[in-house]
Amino acid sequence: MDQDQLIQRCIDRDRKAQYLFYKKYYSFFFGVCYRYVQEREKTMDLMNLGFAKVMLNLKKYDKSQVLEKWMKTIIINVVIDEFRKTKTYKEHITIYDQSALANMNENATEPEYRGEILEAINEKLAQLPPVTRSVFNLYAIDGFKHKEIAVMLNIPEGTCHWHYSKAKQTLKEHLQRQFSM
Template sequence: MSLEQLIKQCKKRERKAQEELFKLYSNKIFGVCLKYSRSKAEAEDNLQDSFMTIFNKIEQYNFKGSFEGWIRRVAVNTVLQKYRKEKESLFEITSKEIEDVVEVDIDNSEDVSLDYLLDLIQQLPDRYRLTFSMYVLDGYSHKEISELMKISEGTSKSNLARARMILKTKIEEDGLKRKVESL
């Protein structure tokens, strides 16, 4: 069965088609959810919530553009919406605090594994983790982040700077030396 046929059946709310679509894309969407979650268990919850939203909104997909891109966007928006409901408040950090971020002297000879970095990213406070993941891992602009998270562009930049500072500090504390600025 083609992807187009599968999507059309999902639009008719056919259970078997939904199961097939879930099997086809769950690993990729889980990867997206994992980047935005504090733990694997939370990522699994976010995956389920994302697919519920995908199935509820699939009739909005108009076969223009990549379907995978569309479901990734739905997943990110679902996680962000959940985050917005949970957050109490975002605090602004001043430009002076951003300027005070000290660069890390990093030696490229030691390896920082992807799993290690993902673990550190998951430990970041929500506002920093989400901003960092969206900007660095998914390539969103600060303008897009500000619109999706309902924060100012300045706050997005501040959150990113603070996330980088926290990650650099944790890596230094663990005794690892490697170029982190490219994160």
């Protein structure tokens, strides 16, 4: 069964098709949620909520879009809505002056130990405060603009820039220490 058929059967509430869809995109859903939450149990909750929202809105999916990008947007919104609802992120937000924004070197050399570096980055990202981690993920990985992220997280755009710079600086320092770059 191709993707269009699977989607149509899911829209028609075919349980078997929904299970196949869930199984097919499980790691995708999990990966997106885990990047933001870093807790397995919470990730599972948000992933299942995101899956339910995708199923409920699948009839609105425009086939001219890439399905994964469309689903990722829904999942990210579920995660951000959860942040807003629980106000977890508020504990980690501080309003910073524009002068606090650090200038970071955009050019990094690519060492030969790529797997180790990716592992080190993921470990350090997991240690960042939730908002800093979310801003970094939304900007660097998911491609949102700072203005969009500021609206999503209900923070000033300057604070958004600060969180991104702080994440980059922390990652850069960690990698330099660990790999003597």
